[in-house]
Amino acid sequence: MQRLLTLLTPLGALLALLFVCLMASRVLKASQGNEKMASISAKVREGANAYLRRQYRIVAIFFVAMFALLSLLAFVVKGKNGTHMLTPYVPFAFITGGLFSGLSGFIGMKIATAANARTAHAASQSLNSGLRIAFSAGSVMGFTVVGLGLLDLSVWYFLLKYGFRLEAREITSAMLTFGMGASSMALFARVGGGIFTKAADVGADLVGKVEAGIPEDDPRNPAVIADNVGDNVGDVAGMGADLYESYVGSIISAMALGVSAASRMPTVNDDQAVVIPMAMAGIGVIASILGTFLVRTKEKASQKALLGALRRGTNFSAILIAIAAFPLVLFMLGAEYIGVYGAVISGLVAGVAIGFFTEYQTSDTYKPTQNLAATTKTGPATVIIGGISLGMRSTMAPAIIIAISVLTSYFISGGAATPALGLFGIAISAVGMLSTLGITLATDAYGPVADNAGGIAEMAGLPKEVRERTDALDSLGNTTAATGKGFAIGSAALTALALIVAYTDRIQELDPRFLLNLQITNPAVLTGLLIGAMLPFFFAALTMQAVGRAAQSIVFEVRRQFREIKGLMEGKADADYATCVDLCAKASLREMILPTIVGLVAPVIVGIGLGPNGVVGLLAGALVSGFLIAIMMANAGGAWDNAKKYVEAGNFGGKGSENHKAAVVGDTVGDPFKDTAGPSINILIKLLSMVSIVFAGVVLGFHVIK
Numbered sequence: 106m107q108r109l110l111t112l113l114t115p116l117g118a119l120l121a122l123l124f125v126c127l128m129a130s131r132v133l134k135a136s137q138g139n140e141k142m143a144s145i146s147a148k149v150r151e152g153a154n155a156y157l158r159r160q161y162r163i164v165a166i167f168f169v170a171m172f173a174l175l176s177l178l179a180f181v182v183k184g185k186n187g188t189h190m191l192t193p194y195v196p197f198a199f200i201t202g203g204l205f206s207g208l209s210g211f212i213g214m215k216i217a218t219a220a221n222a223r224t225a226h227a228a229s230q231s232l233n234s235g236l237r238i239a240f241s242a243g244s245v246m247g248f249t250v251v252g253l254g255l256l257d258l259s260v261w262y263f264l265l266k267y268g269f270r271l272e273a274r275e276i277t278s279a280m281l282t283f284g285m286g287a288s289s290m291a292l293f294a295r296v297g298g299g300i301f302t303k304a305a306d307v308g309a310d311l312v313g314k315v316e317a318g319i320p321e322d323d324p325r326n327p328a329v330i331a332d333n334v335g336d337n338v339g340d341v342a343g344m345g346a347d348l349y350e351s352y353v354g355s356i357i358s359a360m361a362l363g364v365s366a367a368s369r370m371p372t373v374n375d376d377q378a379v380v381i382p383m384a385m386a387g388i389g390v391i392a393s394i395l396g397t398f399l400v401r402t403k404e405k406a407s408q409k410a411l412l413g414a415l416r417r418g419t420n421f422s423a424i425l426i427a428i429a430a431f432p433l434v435l436f437m438l439g440a441e442y443i444g445v446y447g448a449v450i451s452g453l454v455a456g457v458a459i460g461f462f463t464e465y466q467t468s469d470t471y472k473p474t475q476n477l478a479a480t481t482k483t484g485p486a487t488v489i490i491g492g493i494s495l496g497m498r499s500t501m502a503p504a505i506i507i508a509i510s511v512l513t514s515y516f517i518s519g520g521a522a523t524p525a526l527g528l529f530g531i532a533i534s535a536v537g538m539l540s541t542l543g544i545t546l547a548t549d550a551y552g553p554v555a556d557n558a559g560g561i562a563e564m565a566g567l568p569k570e571v572r573e574r575t576d577a578l579d580s581l582g583n584t585t586a587a588t589g590k591g592f593a594i595g596s597a598a599l600t601a602l603a604l605i606v607a608y609t610d611r612i613q614e615l616d617p618r619f620l621l622n623l624q625i626t627n628p629a630v631l632t633g634l635l636i637g638a639m640l641p642f643f644f645a646a647l648t649m650q651a652v653g654r655a656a657q658s659i660v661f662e663v664r665r666q667f668r669e670i671k672g673l674m675e676g677k678a679d680a681d682y683a684t685c686v687d688l689c690a691k692a693s694l695r696e697m698i699l700p701t702i703v704g705l706v707a708p709v710i711v712g713i714g715l716g717p718n719g720v721v722g723l724l725a726g727a728l729v730s731g732f733l734i735a736i737m738m739a740n741a742g743g744a745w746d747n748a749k750k751y752v753e754a755g756n757f758g759g760k761g762s763e764n765h766k767a768a769v770v771g772d773t774v775g776d777p778f779k780d781t782a783g784p785s786i787n788i789l790i791k792l793l794s795m796v797s798i799v800f801a802g803v804v805l806g807f808h809v810i811k
Contacts (some may be wrong), residue, residue, distance in 0.1 A: 106389055106435070107376065107377060107380060109379050110380050110436075111262075111383065111384070112410045113261070113265075113383070113387030113388060113698060114255050114258060114259045114383040114384065114386060115255070115256070115386045115387075116387055117251070117252075117255050117386060117387030117388070117389070117390035117391065118251075118252050118253075118254075118255035118256040118259055118387075118390075119252075120391065120394065121248040121249075121251050121252030121255065121390045121394075121543060122246050122249075122252040122253075122254075122256070124134035124244070124252075124394050125212075125244075125248045125249050127316055128216075128241045128242070128244040128245045129245050130217055130240050131238075131241045132219060132220045132223060132238060132245070133219060133740035135220075135223040135226070135227060135382070136223065136226050136236055136770070137222040137223055137226060137228035138222055138225060138229070138565070139563075139565065140190075140221040141565045141566075142225060142561055142565045142567075143222055144328075144563050145220035145222065145559060145560075145561050146218070146219075146578060147331050147559065148435070148682065149218055149221060149330060149334055149337065149475060150218040150219070150258065152330060152331070152334035152683075152811060153334050153337045153338050153342075154189055154218075154722065155690070156334065156338050156686075156689075156693075157211060157214070157338060157342060157687075157700070159352060159690060159694055160293070160298075160338075160693075160697075161207065162295055163293075163694055163698075164203075164207070164290065164538075164695075166291050167289070168199075168200060168203055168286075168290075168648075169462055170187045170198065170290075171199060171289070172196050172200055174342070175191060175195050175196040175199055175799075176196045178190040178191045178195075178802075178803065179191040179192060179193050179195050179196055180193065182496035183557060188802075189601065190800075190802035190803050190806060191282075191799070191802060192275075192278070192279055192282075193585070194265070194279040194282070195279070195282045195564045195799060197251075198261065198279060198280065198282045198283035198286065199282060199283060199286035199289075199799075200286060201257060201260075201261070201283055201286065202257070202283030202285065202286025202287035202288075202290070202350075202353070203287060203289055203290040204286075204290075204352055205253045205254070205256070205257045205287070205349065205661040206286070206287040206288075206291050206294075206345055206346045206349045207290045207294065208253060208292035208549050209246075209253050209345040209349040209523060210294050210341065210342035210343060210344070210349075211252075211342060211345075211347040211551075212245070212246075212345075213245055213246030213249055213250075213341050213342065213344075213345040213550060213551065214337050214338065214341045214342040214345070216242050216245040216246070216336050216584075217245075217246065217337050217341045217550070217553060217554050217557070218557075219242075220238060220239065220241070220242035220554045220558075221333070221554055221557035221558050221560075221561055221725070222558070222561050223238050224238045224239045224242070224249040224554055224555060224557075224558035224575070224578075225558040225559070225561045225562045225565070225567065225575060227560070228571050228574040228575050229562075229567060229568070229571045230560060231574075231744070232574045232577065233401055235555070235574055235575065235578055236400070236401070236414070236551075236578060238399070238554075239551040239554040239555045239558065239578060240400055240415075240547060240548070240551045240654045241550060242550070242554045242775070243548065243549065243550035243551030243552075243554060243739075244397055244543075244544075244547040245545035245550075245588075245626075246341060246546060246547065246550035247346075247393070247541045247542065247543045247544060247545070247546035247550060248393070248394070248547070249345065249385075249548075250345055250348050250349045250352060250542065250543075250546055251390055251393070251543045251546075251709070252346070252390070253349065253351060254349055254352045254353045254356075254386075255386055255387065255390070257283070257353065257582065257601045258280070258353060258357070258386075261276075261279070261283065262276065262280070262383070263415040265280070266277060266484070267576050272375070273364050273367075273374075273375030273376055273378075273379050274364045274375065274614075275292070276361045276514055277357065277361040277363075277364050277379065278361070278611065278614070279338050279507065279796045280300075280357050280360065280361075281357055281358070281361055281607060281611075281726065281795070281798050281799075282795075282798070282799050283332055283353075283357075283603075284350065284353060284354045284357055284791070285795040285796055285798075285799050287346075287349060287350035287353055287354070287449060287650065287676070287791070288354070288700065288788055288791050288792035288795050289638065289705065289792065290346050290350070291343075291346040291347045291349065291350040291792075292438075292701045292704060292788045292789065292792055293346075293697055293701055294342055294343040294345075294346035294347070295339075295343040295344070295346065295347050295781075295785045295788055296648055296651075296696075296697040296700050296701060296781070297338075297343070297344075297444055297584055297693045297694060297696075297697035298335070298338040298339035298340075298341045298343030298581070298650065298653075298693070298783050299693075299777070299782075299784070299785060300338060300339075300648065300651050300655055300689075300692065300693035300696050300697060300781055301331075301334070301335045301337070301338050301339055301655075301689045301690065301692075301693035301778060301780030301789065302332075302334075302335025302336055302338065302339030302456075302781075303327050303339070303656070303776040303777045303780055303781050304335075304438075304652055304655030304656045304658075304659055304684075304688075304689050304692060304693065305331035305332040305334070305335040305659060305685065305689050306332050306335060306773075306776050307652065307656040307659070307660075307773045307776055308328045308331075308656045308657075308658075308659025308660045308662075308663055308685070308778070309326050309328035309329060309331070309332045309659070309663070310769050310772065310773050311660055311769075311773060312328070312660055312664055312667070313326040313328070313329075313663070314765075314766070315621045315770070316654060316664075316765050316768055317441075317667060317674070318761060320450070320563065320760070321672075322559060322560035322563035322564060323563065323564075324563075324564040324676075324680070325581070325673055325674060325676055325680060326660050326663065326680065327662065327663050327666040327667075327673075327680035327681055327682060327684070327685050328339050328662075328663050328681070328685045329560065329564065329680075330457075330682035330686060331659070331682065331684070331685040331686045331688075331689050332560070333557050333560045334686055334689075335562075335689065336556050336557055336610060337553060337557070339780055339781075340394060340550075340552065340553040340556075340586070340780060341550055341554075343544075343554050343784075344459075344549065344550065344589075344784070345546075345550070345789055347593065347784060347787075348542060348546050348589075348593060350791065351539065351593050351596055351597060351600065351787070351788075351791070352386075352539055352542050353700035354600050354791050354795070355382075355408040355508035355535040355536050355538075355539050355596055355599070355600045355603075356382045356383065356386055356536055357533070358532050358535070358600050358603035358604050358738045359381075359382035359532035359533050359535065359536050359603065359606055360378075360379045360382055360383065360533075360534045360608060361376030361603075361610070362525070362528050362529045362531075362603055362607060362610075363379050363381060363382065363529050363532075363533075363547045364379060364408075365525050365528070365529070365606075365610055366523070366526045366528070367447065367528035369523050369524070369525050369526065370438070370442060370523070372439055373437075373438055373439070373442065377437045377438065378438075378529065380437060380534060381433065381434065381437050381438070381445070381533065382427040382536045382651070383788075384434060384437075385426070385430060385533075385536055385537070385540055386536065386540060387541075388425075388426060388429045388430070388433070388540070389422075389426055389540030389541055389542070389543065390543055391425075391540070392421075392422040392423075392429070392436055392540070392541060393541050393543030393545075394421045394425050394542040394543065394544075395422065395425065395626045396418040396419060396421045396422035396425075396541070396544045397418055397543075397544055397547060398418075398542050399414075399417045399418045399421055400414050400415055400417065400548075408490075411632050412470070412581060412585075413463065413467070413737055415548045415581070415585060416785070417546050418544050418548070419541060419545055419548060420457070420461075422541040422543075422544050423453050423456075423457060423541050424664040424771055426537070426540045426541060427449070427450055427453055428454060428588070430446055430449045430450075430537070431446050432597055434446040434449070435441075441587050442518075442519065442526070442732060444517045444518045444519050444530070445518050445526075445530055445533060447513070447514075447517035447530075447531070447653060448514035448517060448518045448520065448526070448533045448534045448537070449512045449528035449533055449534065449536070449537040450535030451510045451514045451517065451530075451534045451537070452510060452514065452533070452536065452537030452538040452540075452599070453504050453511035453537045453538065454510075454511070455507065455534065455541075456533045456537075456545075456595065456596070458502075458506045459502075459503050459506055459507075459586045459588075460591055460592060460626075461594065462499070462502040462503065462506070462591075463499075463503075463591035463739075463740060463743075464588055465523065466495060466498075466499040466740045466743075466744060467588075467740055467743035467744045467747055468747060469580065469747040469748065469750060469751040469754075470577060470617045470661060473495055474495075474744045474747045474748050474751060475746065475748075475751060475756075476489045476491070476755060477492060477495055477715070477744050477745070477748040478748040478749075478751040478752055478756060478768065479757065479769075480769040481748070481757055481758075481765070481768045481771075482757060482764055482768050484763075485766075485767045485770035487767075488748070488767050488768060488770060488771035489552070489729070489771060489774055490743070491733060491771075492741045492742075492744055492745045492748075492771050492774070492775060493741060494739055495740065495744050496736075496737040496738065496740050496741025496742075496744070496778070497737055497741075499736065499737065499740040499741070500733045500736045500737050500740075503591065503594070503595060503732075503736050504732070504733065504736075506595070506783055507595055507598050507599065507732070508533055511531055511534075511602065511808070512597070512686040514527070514530040514533070514534040515527035515528070515530055515531055517530065517630050518530025518531075518533075520642045521733055524547075528603065528606050531599060531602060531603055532599070532600070532603035532606075533600035533809065535596050535600045535603065538592065538595060539594045539596045540590070542592075545588075545589060545592055545783065546589060547717070548585045548588070548589065549582075549585050549586050549588070549589030549590075550584045551578075551585075552578075552579065552581070552582020553582070555581075555582050556578045556579045556582060558575045558578070558579075559572055559575035559576055559578075559579050562575050565595060576637050576750070576754075577711065578755075579750075580750045582746060583744045586743065586779075589741075590735075590739040590779070590783065590784055591739065591740075593784065593787055594732060594735045594739065594783075594784075594786075594787045597732070597735075597787035597788075597790060597791055598728060598771040598775040598790075600733045600791060601724070601727075601728045601790045601791050601794055602728065604720060604724075604791065604794035604795065604798065605724045605725060605728070605794060606735070607794075607795050607798060608717075608720065608721065608724065608794060608798050608803055609621055609623075609721065611798050611801045611803065612717045612801055614799060615802055615805055616685045616805050618732050619717065619727030619805065619808070621717060621718060621768055622718055623718060623721055623722075623723070627717040627718055629722065630715055630718050630719065630721065630722040631718040631722065632715060632719060632722065633711060633715055633718070633719035633721065633722025633724075633725075633726065634722040634723070634725060634726040635726065636707075636711060636722075636723055636726065636804055637722060637723035637724060637725060637726025637727035637728075637730070637793075638726035638727065638730040639726075639730075640703070640704075640723075640726075640727050640730075640731070640789070641706060641727060641730050641731035641734050641735075641786050641789060641790070642730065642734065642798070642804040643703065644703060644704070644782075644785070644786060644789055645782040645783075645786060646699055647699055647700045648696075648700055648777065648781050648782040648785055649777050649778075649781070649782050651693075651696035651697075651700075651781075652776075652777035652781050653777075654692065654696070655688075655689060655692035655693060655696065656773075658688050658692060659685055659688060659689065662685055662688055663685070666681055666684075695737065699745050700785070703791045704788075704789050704793060704796070705792070705796055707793060708720055708723060708724075708793050708796045708797040708800065709796065709800050709803065709804070711723045711802065712713070712797065712801075712802075712803070712804030712809050713804060716808040717801070717804060717805065720797050720804065722798060723797075724790075724793055724794055726782070727789070727790050727793050730757065731786045731787070732790070733790060735782075735783050735784070735786040736783075737742075737785050738756060738778040738779060738782055738783030738786075739783040741775060741778050741779070741782065742775035742776065742777075742778035742779025742783060743775070743779050744775070745768075745771040745772050745774065745775030745778075746772050746775055746776075746779070748768055748771060748772075749765075749768040749769055749771065749772040751764065752764055752765050752768045753768075754777040769776075
């Protein structure tokens, strides 16, 4: 029976990928509309593909260099104790982690760029038709991530267990390392794509809406195609790579801590503890697939009804997981350790609660965002002040929710009597939170598709009601995107906490003589805490500054074209879209390198200088400050965006008013908050942990006990 439960992981991978094929087929069978719509869609698709080709060439060089370095440490260089600093599986695990992470985003983006015109055409028939096509495209993204994630996990688990005959502890130790590859790829994709999309968006809005006074997605705006390309390379390809590493990271860390807990559970063996997170992920795929069939709505539905349609699917999936997890835990661990099931429920409830509070803070159907929109009456300055205040205030609920979830998961699992079991409970709660990622990510990823559809409807001159329908879907997408980021950031906090514990276990495994002193009064720990708390601020500064520089180049180019291309503003001449796309691509590819390097080298430098105690301090400091900054930025950005849409819907003067211009300024500040810096930080805090675990042997080599 245990072996059969293990097969739930590859079965889940197979079902997810088959469902991807079904949803992709549904999207591709739909009509693209008229010739002009198909032509605009082709331009967006061409720009997105060209950007990813250039990005992957740069990333490939990095991965080849890292593979060579890791191979050197695994096969050639030996530490002072005479053993190689890395296991031989690490270089290959690093490559597969990065490959599948990038592939997740690439596949999702291919369908998203094929779905934009099809969604616009479907929206011309009905709101529900538009929702179904956009949501089907989002489902491709969501289930590609979970399908490839479980496939990667299955291949490595069965290869190491039945091919190389390794023990469970050796298996999880090796599998932890491919998380570094996934995190590295995710950071490149998120930062690079985020810089691209927000540079184009900010540039297009500042010159088009504020200076020229033309509508959003007006074909006269030279940056309009770059803006639509950016939605796909940042919010789809970047998000796919991001959530892939979150998903596999939570499962692997739970597997590793499960082995540690099993050694203190007399009636449980290592394999039983390892199977639980893997099987739960497989069950989550089935529950998510069933939930997607409940996502539908009526024509002229309100934002509340649209949110209800998506929430119905995600809540149904969560309930199925809650039901199925009980017999799984009971069978694998026995009634004595049924408290672990409580940790699963804790993670599920925490995810739903974070989603609710994120929705409340960012949706224009609630007071916080409506009040933010009201600040436009006194100009851009009060909009900025109000948005930052909202973002800071919004950190309170998620922080309390995660704190309660950690305490609940720890103690209900039996942490008071067996700390290792409590830590396993915390890790398994993160798996519970992300177990419905297939449908959660689908509700997130459909947003950029709806945004693109609105742009195509505007540029192709479709009837007004089509744009109204796509705007309704897009506004909903902003809220679901913020909710998705809340899930990602919340799970990142739990996973990063589990990875810190996995790092301390790794240190003890490599050198049992090394005594960790993690008291706050230890200078190494305190110094590490300060450096770690600073890193997310420094990282956010680098990415925000990168967006600012790139956006400036777009502003200058759009102004130049408006000034030099005769007849452009009158609609008698065509804009040079390709130049803006090229400027965004060059800037984002250049600017993405430094932030990624910071995340990779910081743990190694701190480890060499301060030792493992300092690294633990670094990871803890980055976790606490990074979690709060990421929440603040994501929610502030989402609220600014929806406040702008609330004004555009006819409130406080509507489109073209001075209030609208103030709202646009707030949105331009919020863009890099929510789509570049904020979501990248949750990758950073996990990448720091992954790098620390992989290079633990190197750090110990400088602090070996003689």
